[in-house]
Amino acid sequence: MDVLFNAMGQVFQPHMVLIILLGNFIGVVVGALPGITGSMAIAILLPLTFSMSAAEGLMLLLGIYPGGIFGGSIAAILLNLPGDPPAVMTTLDGYPMAQKGEAGRAIGLSTTASLIGSLFGVLCLIVIAPMLAKFALSFGPPEFFTLCVFGLSSIAAVATKDLLTGFVACCLGLLLGEVGMDPVFSVQRFTFGQVELQSGIPFGPLIIGLFGLAELFRQTLGPLEKLELRMKQIRKVFPSWEDMKKCSTVMLRGSIIGTIIGALPGAGATIAAIISYNVTAGMDKDPKRFGTGVPEGIAAPESANNASVGGALIPLLTLGIPGSTITAILIGAFMVHDIYPGPLLFVKHLDLVYVIFIGLIVASFGFALFGFLSARFGPLVLKAPPGVIIPMIAIFCLVGAYSARENVWDIGLAVFFGVAAYFMGEFGISTPPIILGYVLGPLVEENFRSSLKLSGGDPSIFVTRPISLVCLLLTVVILFYPVWRKRLSKGILSDRGAMDKL
Amino acid sequence: MGKKSFLNKDFVAGILLILFSLWVIAEAQEFRAAAERFRGISPALFPTLLSLCIILLALLMIIRGLRKGYNWDFALDLRKKYFYLTLGLVVATIAYGLTMEFLGFFLVTFLYSLLFIIWMRGAPPFRAAIIAFAATGLIYLVFHKLMLVPFPRGEIFEMLGM
Numbered sequence: 001m002d003v004l005f006n007a008m009g010q011v012f013q014p015h016m017v018l019i020i021l022l023g024n025f026i027g028v029v030v031g032a033l034p035g036i037t038g039s040m041a042i043a044i045l046l047p048l049t050f051s052m053s054a055a056e057g058l059m060l061l062l063g064i065y066p067g068g069i070f071g072g073s074i075a076a077i078l079l080n081l082p083g084d085p086p087a088v089m090t091t092l093d094g095y096p097m098a099q100k101g102e103a104g105r106a107i108g109l110s111t112t113a114s115l116i117g118s119l120f121g122v123l124c125l126i127v128i129a130p131m132l133a134k135f136a137l138s139f140g141p142p143e144f145f146t147l148c149v150f151g152l153s154s155i156a157a158v159a160t161k162d163l164l165t166g167f168v169a170c171c172l173g174l175l176l177g178e179v180g181m182d183p184v185f186s187v188q189r190f191t192f193g194q195v196e197l198q199s200g201i202p203f204g205p206l207i208i209g210l211f212g213l214a215e216l217f218r219q220t221l222g223p224l225e226k227l228e229l230r231m232k233q234i235r236k237v238f239p240s241w242e243d244m245k246k247c248s249t250v251m252l253r254g255s256i257i258g259t260i261i262g263a264l265p266g267a268g269a270t271i272a273a274i275i276s277y278n279v280t281a282g283m284d285k286d287p288k289r290f291g292t293g294v295p296e297g298i299a300a301p302e303s304a305n306n307a308s309v310g311g312a313l314i315p316l317l318t319l320g321i322p323g324s325t326i327t328a329i330l331i332g333a334f335m336v337h338d339i340y341p342g343p344l345l346f347v348k349h350l351d352l353v354y355v356i357f358i359g360l361i362v363a364s365f366g367f368a369l370f371g372f373l374s375a376r377f378g379p380l381v382l383k384a385p386p387g388v389i390i391p392m393i394a395i396f397c398l399v400g401a402y403s404a405r406e407n408v409w410d411i412g413l414a415v416f417f418g419v420a421a422y423f424m425g426e427f428g429i430s431t432p433p434i435i436l437g438y439v440l441g442p443l444v445e446e447n448f449r450s451s452l453k454l455s456g457g458d459p460s461i462f463v464t465r466p467i468s469l470v471c472l473l474l475t476v477v478i479l480f481y482p483v484w485r486k487r488l489s490k491g492i493l494s495d496r497g498a499m500d501k502l
Numbered sequence: 503m504g505k506k507s508f509l510n511k512d513f514v515a516g517i518l519l520i521l522f523s524l525w526v527i528a529e530a531q532e533f534r535a536a537a538e539r540f541r542g543i544s545p546a547l548f549p550t551l552l553s554l555c556i557i558l559l560a561l562l563m564i565i566r567g568l569r570k571g572y573n574w575d576f577a578l579d580l581r582k583k584y585f586y587l588t589l590g591l592v593v594a595t596i597a598y599g600l601t602m603e604f605l606g607f608f609l610v611t612f613l614y615s616l617l618f619i620i621w622m623r624g625a626p627p628f629r630a631a632i633i634a635f636a637a638t639g640l641i642y643l644v645f646h647k648l649m650l651v652p653f654p655r656g657e658i659f660e661m662l663g664m
């Protein structure tokens with residue numbers, strides 16, 4: 001109880017609340033801007049947290065995370081342009097509702113559903129995470145190795161369009177994690193004799209290159225159209241009692257789906273929103289009305305994608321496994337302060353864990369506040385011309401890359417990874433699995449080598465221990481996931497062309 | 503099944519990945535030798551296994567590419583004017599890094615922002631200069647004043663005695 005009160009005391013300090021609100025604001029703004037994702041914002045702003053305390057830095061980034069996911073719905077509703085991939089499903093009913101002159105109602109519903117989903121996900125995180133952490137303490141190197149393999153396979157199978165290139169990306173990411181001094185033998189690996197690479201490829205320039213710069217290169221390869229607002233009446237932003245009655249079950253169901261899907265490594269907010277929308281439409285008496293601007297069509301995906309935030313933090317905090325791109329970046333924020341997420345986090349840094357829990361609750365209310373405000377003022381940000389936005393983001397990326405180690409060399413590294421990521425994208429190799437591979441690389445190798453040392457070089461250790469065997473079986477199951485996804489996409493989504501937008 | 507062609511993204515990517523993996527395996531032999539005098543699991547084992555995995559996946563990509571046939575459409579098109587904008591962004595970004603220590607943070611950031619806003623027709627020159635100046639100031643304030651990131655002052659100013 002003392003830990004809880006201490007954490008509350010920390011979070012409710014004025015400067016901490018301001019940091020959370022600042023994160024929320026940034027998250028909502030970048031989430032609303034098409035082409036700029038929450039992960040990109042977190043990647044760019046990560047260097048800013050280096051000089052902050054662990055709690056302050058995490059509060060800023062955890063403010064951006066749910067804010068970014070929610071922010072995507074604003075552009076989805078107003079412009080039929082999902083600001084973030086998880087907001088794709090919101091366009092289906094949000095935009096038709098805005099065209100009917102009910103943009104305020106749509107944003108209000110989206111905000112309320114996101115708030116409920118986010119709070120549900122955080123509550124699940126609070127209840128489940130400590131129990132799971134105790135269980136995770138029984139994990140040895142073979143279990144961790146197979147769990148990481150499962151996590152990487154999941155992201156390759158679920159988060160990418162193509163399983164084959166998804167696995168290639170995972171392997172490339174794992175190889176990137178190999179660069180630097182070997183921790184056991186102290187031999188240099190893939191450093192080309194460069195002092196700058198001896199401690200490995202720095203996280204900041206890598207993430208800025210793969211996400212920030214690569215995305216900018218993609219954006220400039222097409223016409224920079226000015227976003228035209230089809231503004232209708234945005235006066236009524238709070239949902240009515242009738243809407244809440246209609247959507248309460250949908251929001252609860254969406255929250256449950258979002259939390260479960262979010263907790264699965266590799267799934268994430270987009271998949272959660274798709275499944276929630278599909279389930280809601282499938283269970284409705286008249287599924288055909290979905291896509292015409294019904295409130296349930298907004299409540300279902302928005303509650304799910306925000307609930308996935310709490311869900312995604314469960315494997316991150318308890319097992320140290322980032323299940324999504326954003327959580328992979330977040331792990332860097334922990335590591336910068338020499339804190340390693342995993343079961344021991346609940347033993348060594350319980351105070352920080354509670355700060356995260358309470359901070360997330362505050363962040364949920366924070367983005368809701370900005371959600372209701374953004375219904376009025378958000379369109380002003382969307383009006384900014386791309387010719388100004390793109391150079392500003394580029395300069396922010398470059399300064400961010402430099403400040404990671406205060407080294408000009410890192411700007412070159414960021415540009416190299418940006419160009420490489422661009423070309424990999426052209427060849428169908430997506431970047432999120434690379435980041436996950438890079439983050440998990442040292443952990444995977446360390447546990448792989450420890451397992452083999454334990455067994456005297458016998459690889460059967462991975463199948464003779466029950467938990468690692470289960471993880472390997474789950475990996476096999478996940479390999480068949482794309483077949484199931486194809487079937488899913490043939491359903492309601494195919495009628496409305498939502499998969500095309502993905 | 504499409505018409506057979508080697509101009510296929512999977513095919514080309516597969517070949518490149520195999521070449522890359524072979525380089526990784528060759529490189530790994532060097533630190534395998536360096537670590538041979540110690541007992542334990544070799545630091546070359548994991549990268550070698552990963553490279554073998556990539557080779558296997560690349561072979562599957564090559565087979566798929568050959569079965570699919572022609573697939574050689576890229577967003578990057580030398581004939582389109584946007585290509586030069588992107589190329590300019592890449593070159594300017596490299597130039598930013600190369601000139602930062604010589605010109606200093608303020609000058610290089612201001613010039614980079616200004617030129618790009620004008621080139622991308624984000625704003626007319628005078629307005630672009632105001633935006634670039636404000637952005638440089640804001641970044642300096644946030645990164646240097648608040649986050650204590652030291653920026654290079656610029657060798658040119660030292661040479662000029664400023």
